[in-house]
Amino acid sequence: xxxxxxxxxxxxxIIVSSTEMSTGEQSNVSTLGYxxxxxxxxxxxxxxxxxxxxxxxxxxxxxLIRPPYVIAGDLDQQILTKYHSExxxxxxxxxxxxxxxxxxxxPITILIFSSxxxxxxxxxxxxxxxxxxxxxxxxxxxxxVVMNRQTxxxxxxxxxxxxxxxxxxxxxxxxxxxxxxxxxxESDFAEGRAGLTGLPNWRLKTLQEGKRNGNLQxxxxxxxxxxxxxxxxxxxxxxxxxxxxxxxxQRLLSACYRSLRGxxxxxxxxxATLRASAKKKASLKLRKIFCDG
Numbered sequence: 001x002x003x004x005x006x007x008x009x010x011x012x013x014i015i016v017s018s019t020e021m022s023t024g025e026q027s028n029v030s031t032l033g034y035x036x037x038x039x040x041x042x043x044x045x046x047x048x049x050x051x052x053x054x055x056x057x058x059x060x061x062x063x064l065i066r067p068p069y070v071i072a073g074d075l076d077q078q079i080l081t082k083y084h085s086e087x088x089x090x091x092x093x094x095x096x097x098x099x100x101x102x103x104x105x106x107p108i109t110i111l112i113f114s115s116x117x118x119x120x121x122x123x124x125x126x127x128x129x130x131x132x133x134x135x136x137x138x139x140x141x142x143x144x145v146v147m148n149r150q151t152x153x154x155x156x157x158x159x160x161x162x163x164x165x166x167x168x169x170x171x172x173x174x175x176x177x178x179x180x181x182x183x184x185x186e187s188d189f190a191e192g193r194a195g196l197t198g199l200p201n202w203r204l205k206t207l208q209e210g211k212r213n214g215n216l217q218x219x220x221x222x223x224x225x226x227x228x229x230x231x232x233x234x235x236x237x238x239x240x241x242x243x244x245x246x247x248x249x250q251r252l253l254s255a256c257y258r259s260l261r262g263x264x265x266x267x268x269x270x271x272a273t274l275r276a277s278a279k280k281k282a283s284l285k286l287r288k289i290f291c292d293g
Contacts, residue, residue: 012059173270
């Protein structure tokens with residue numbers, strides 16, 4: 001039986017409670033690394049989040065409570081459920097098998113809108129954002145993913161990666177944070193779904209054009225900086241992504257992430273961590289970039 005929580009007004013979105021989950025979904029949720037008590041607390045927090053959000057979204061929207069997620073949008077309940085079961089859960093499982101360990105203790109909201117017009121309208125209403133140049137975004141203070149469905153599943157995986165990083169390692173340097181998120185926006189599951197494997201994508205063209213135009217900064221400058229250049233943001237995204245792809249190919253990506261998580265106080269940008277990895281790995285390219293002498 002569907003457990004639908006009544007909206008306080010016909011103009012408000014309808015909330016579908018987590019008790020409506022299928023047996024398969026409930027089975028999957030129980031393996032996500034939370035205790036029963038933690039799940040109960042997250043369910044209550046998700047219900048509170050959904051109640052507030054229902055007053056901010058129009059009657060065309062539906063909200064699903066799937067602890068630790070509140071998933072909403074101007075889409076049918078079945079479509080939102082499919083996003084949860086076929087993308088959110090498998091990606092979470094894969095990345096927590098291979099990379100992350102600390103799970104969120106607070107709800108993560110995922111808003112998926114059917115068109116660019118609806119997406120831009122709600123981005124402005126909810127977060128005061130002008131999203132004309134962005135497929136989606138992660139609002140960190142609210143732990144909220146917002147995306148235009150028409151841009152594809154990669155956008156959701158990109159923004160979810162940011163949400164998982166915030167829970168696991170919020171001090172991760174920007175180059176690595178954006179490098180991982182852009183890496184996984186075009187990816188496939190590793191064997192046994194024990195991780196994600198980033199694949200080449202459209203950002204390579206941006207990287208190549210930036211190099212030809214002389215706008216590509218050195219890798220050392222990218223890593224040493226505290227953020228991405230506003231004028232060349234797309235280029236820096238591509239640069240960070242393809243360096244993470246290189247680390248993945250060298251089987252250094254997970255090791256560098258985990259090492260930096262333990263040494264970020266003394267090595268906030270990861271230079272020393274990468275230097276140590278280069279010395280351990282027979283990679284002339286890494287040694288040339290990061291090793292002394």
